[in-house]
Amino acid sequence: MDRPITVDRIYESELNALKFCKRRNPKRHQFSMYGEYKTYYPSSNPLHIEEMKVEIKKNGPPVAVIPARIEWQHMNQWIRGIYQARNSKREPRDDENGEEFDVKHVVMITGFGRDGRQFWEVQNSYGPSWGEGGFAKIGINVPKYVVAFNPN
Structure with a gap:
């Protein structure tokens, strides 16, 4: 890697x-x-969602990658409920010159559930003042890809 x-x-x-x-x-x-890792693409392969649920139960929280400027900018306005991504098919753009950039935000997927629709429970690195005590529910299709770590 x-x-x-x-x-x-x-x-x-x-x-x-x-x-x-x-x-x-x-x-x-x-x-x-840190050990081996496996990458899942939940938004493009529904089978990966079930594999990820098994992975969470077996090995603990995987890391989810979310585009930082589009997805996460709107996440700061979100307060309660399940966050559903806006512009989920667009890649982030650099504000200064309109070119694409490869910056993503990383969260841990700590759980999953259903409350009218499926969601991932995620923990953010911003601390307990963000979301609901540092956690949020995001729509099952929000992560672009997820990396699950298997410790040595």
């Missing part, structure tokens, strides 16, 4: 992680340090 991850304590609760990473160049960790 050639895309390293940065541990959450590096951000020190800063909401602007992009500028923080560019400015301070935090230490990054390769996925191989």
Whole structure:
């Protein structure tokens, strides 16, 4: 895997992680340090949803990736209920020049359920003041892809 991850304590609760990473160049960790991983694409393959539910029960919370500027911008306006993504087929655009950029926001999927429609329960890194005590319910189709880790 050639895309390293940065541990959450590096951000020190800063909401602007992009500028923080560019400015301070935090230490990054390769996925191989944490064990094997498997990637699911729930929005394009409904079978992956059931596989992910089994994965959560068996190995604990996987990591879900959500486009940061479109999906997450609207998530900040969401208060209660199940969040359903807006513009879920569009990729985020850079505000300055309109070009695509590859920045996503990462949350942990801590559970799942149904309340009129299926949802994932997710925990955000913003802390307990965000959502419902740091957690939210998002529509089952919101994550673009999910990475499940199997510890060594």
